[in-house]
Structures are given as structure tokens and as C-alpha cells.
Amino acid sequence: MLGTGIIKGLKVTFEHMITIKKETVSYPEERVYTPPRFRGAPAWVFAPNGKARCVGCGICVMACPHGVIEMRTSEAPGKIRMVDYYSIHITRCLFCGLCVEGCPFRAIEMSDEFELAGYQRNDLVYTLQDWLGKEDREYRDEPRPQVAT
Numbered sequence: 001m002l003g004t005g006i007i008k009g010l011k012v013t014f015e016h017m018i019t020i021k022k023e024t025v026s027y028p029e030e031r032v033y034t035p036p037r038f039r040g041a042p043a044w045v046f047a048p049n050g051k052a053r054c055v056g057c058g059i060c061v062m063a064c065p066h067g068v069i070e071m072r073t074s075e076a077p078g079k080i081r082m083v084d085y086y087s088i089h090i091t092r093c094l095f096c097g098l099c100v101e102g103c104p105f106r107a108i109e110m111s112d113e114f115e116l117a118g119y120q121r122n123d124l125v126y127t128l129q130d131w132l133g134k135e136d137r138e139y140r141d142e143p144r145p146q147v148a149t
Contacts, residue, residue, distance in 0.1 A: 038114075055081060063101070066094060088126045090126060
């Protein structure tokens with residue numbers, strides 16, 4: 001008989017409309033749950049005392065397939081390498097996690113940050129000062145572990 005397929009399809013649709021739980025979220029007020037293995041924007045990891053774990057070895061820069069990470073280092077007295085400039089261009093990032101896997105000091109991780117919209121491209125370049133919170137904060141108060149070169 002003509003139309004039985006349509007009736008069966010509408011029956012399934014109405015059953016799902018009644019039985020399936022609706023998952024609407026009022027976004028700015030309520031946060032969306034992100035799974036533990038979610039790979040958002042790469043971010044620096046800080047020790048409990050507020051110091052950065054990065055020693056400036058540059059392995060994350062070499063591991064990045066697109067050259068998204070930029071780092072400039074200098075040598076402090078005592079042959080200790082210090083990170084002067086560090087940035088990640090989120091607009092070109094593949095979110096592959098190779099920088100995280102390559103870091104021997106676990107100084108970089110994939111955060112759960114997924115709100116990566118901006119009005120200008122410069123807003124999407126994460127620098128060291130963005131992670132520190134303000135530009136005048138000095139994170140190099142104590143010497144870093146020396147990395148063999």
C-alpha cells in the first residue's frame with residue numbers, strides 16, 4: 001500500500017522524539033563537558049610554585065610538522081638556557097599533539113580550551129606572556145635544569 005513507508009518513518013521519528021533525552025545547553029552560562037582525551041589548544045604547564053617547566057630544549061619546535069611553534073632562547077650565567085620568546089600560532093596548529101609527545105619535561109600539554117575564535121589573527125598567537133598572565137611577571141627567578149646539547 002502506498003504511504004506505509006512514510007507512516008513507519010514518522011512512527012520511528014515520534015518515538016525518538018518522546019524517548020530520547022534532549023541535551024540542550026545554555027552555552028555561556030553552562031559549560032560543555034569535554035572528555036579527558038580531548039585535544040584543545042597546546043599550553044604550557046607550570047609547577048606548583050608557579051614556575052614554568054620549560055627548559056628551552058626546542059624539541060617541541062622540531063616535533064611540530066607545520067612549524068607552528070617559535071622559540072628563542074638565551075644562555076644565562078652558569079650555562080643555563082633560558083626561554084626569551086615562545087609562541088604558538090593556533091590558526092595553523094593541527095592539534096596533533098606531537099609537541100606534547102616530544103617534550104621530555106612534560107612542559108607542554110593539550111588543554112581543554114576549545115573557544116578559539118578571535119577578530120584578528122594576532123589574537124590567535126599564544127605567547128609566553130599569555131600563559132603567564134601579564135607581561136611584567138618574571139618567571140626566571142630560579143635557575144633551570146641544564147640540558148645537554
